Amino acid sequence: MTATFHDLRGKTVFITGGGSGIGAALTDGFLAQGAKVGFVQRSDASAFCDEMEGKHGTRPLFVACDITDMHALKAAIAHTGTELGPLDVLVNNAANDKRHDALEVDEGFWDWSQAINLKAYFFACQAAAAAMRGRGGVIVNFSSISYMMGQAGYASYTTANGGITAMTHSLAREFGPEKIRVNALAPGWVMTQKQREMWVTEEALEAHLAKQCLKETLAPEDVVGATLFLASDTSRMMTGQLMVVDGGVVSAR
Template sequence: MEQPATFHDLEGASVYITGGGSGVGAALTDGFLAQGANVAFIGRSDASAFVEEMRDKHGRTPLFLQGDMTDTELLRATMVKAAEAHGPINVLINNAANDQRHTLGETTPEFWDWMIEVNLKAYFFACQEAARQMRDKGGAIVNFSSISYMMGNAGYPIYATSNAGITGLTRSLARELGPQRIRVNALAPGWVLTQKQMDKWATPEGLAAHLERQCLKEYLTPEDMIAPTLFLASNASRAMTGQCMAVDGGVVVSG
């Protein structure tokens, strides 16, 4: 998918993406590399083939740092390594998440803790380290939320709770970090049809029902998330912070 805009200030930027080797995260890695940014990303699964693909496509190799981002010390260490390779982080993209389906009745305290660690705690501590590196220099943080909690979706209450928390975190940190010229915004995708979604959750009936709720009658792809993320990461949105921008084909409308 050819991107409709070039954000010149992202050329040479030091960008760190969680989950940047698959799904939406891989599309974002591709998109930032196309802008001339230097990209580092963390992921649990081996992304060597993807790294080679990006090197061949862009002539530059993203820095893949394998690990589990719920390990806070490891997460922090990978962000320090990213800074050593590319300079202090200018842009943090908190993208990685897990929307494992579950119900209230079956949820155990252990599953609750794991879901919160993946979907909220890791976001918080990635922001903490990014803010440390951005201090007095400015920068942009984009936290991926979801319209799931805005819709009141059932089927994954901890995931919906986490995404509501991400929006709250975004607003609070925007206020705290604004004096340091650090902008913090959230991006709330609709149902983006990654391969994981198609393999695990999508059914013909569910897809049709969701499309009926969208104003725009086209399914969303990972590539649809690139340009909005680039916009929030770039100086094109220099006057925006503390916002949650829905990119959902028009399921949730406001104003």
């Protein structure tokens, strides 16, 4: 960690998908700042919580939840506020970039994909804004550079990414009078364990690095600092914006 955001100490943060991949790095990063973290994911995260408690002396609050269940997602946000204190920061991070052929997508797959990658984001924002009303707060929505690049092979996912950015602009305008800031963060290709197991090949990685200005792969930790900045009062007059952390792919194309 290269910076300390003192105002995050004691803040209550809720992260979707906060026990693995980028989400785990975010949980770790916020705990290192002294924040109280609650998070959801479908798989058991007890071992990860043990690890974080041993590292930081503070145990994150884990709630098992499928974010396509909007009732369960809203209940998890409310539970976090009850257990850790009024919500200050929401980070919508959970997503699923399952590859698919556009000609083979049916309504069931489309609805499932949008539920994870866009619908859950909106209703988490709605629940968080209701909890922050009268006090102010911060929402960070994770998007992706994939939709900016016109990537093929997962049109439903990139559609949701574009929707997240558009939604962020609108919610920033609507929630601004309540002193709630809403920004989006678009990572490039981050080398999580899932990405390495499912999509990374030597040829694909070489081609992607050729597009980057910085010739290094992105790790989950590389997006943590930007998220902390957006969550902190350091960026207090920044809202409705999209921050890109991609090693220079978008600017280099």
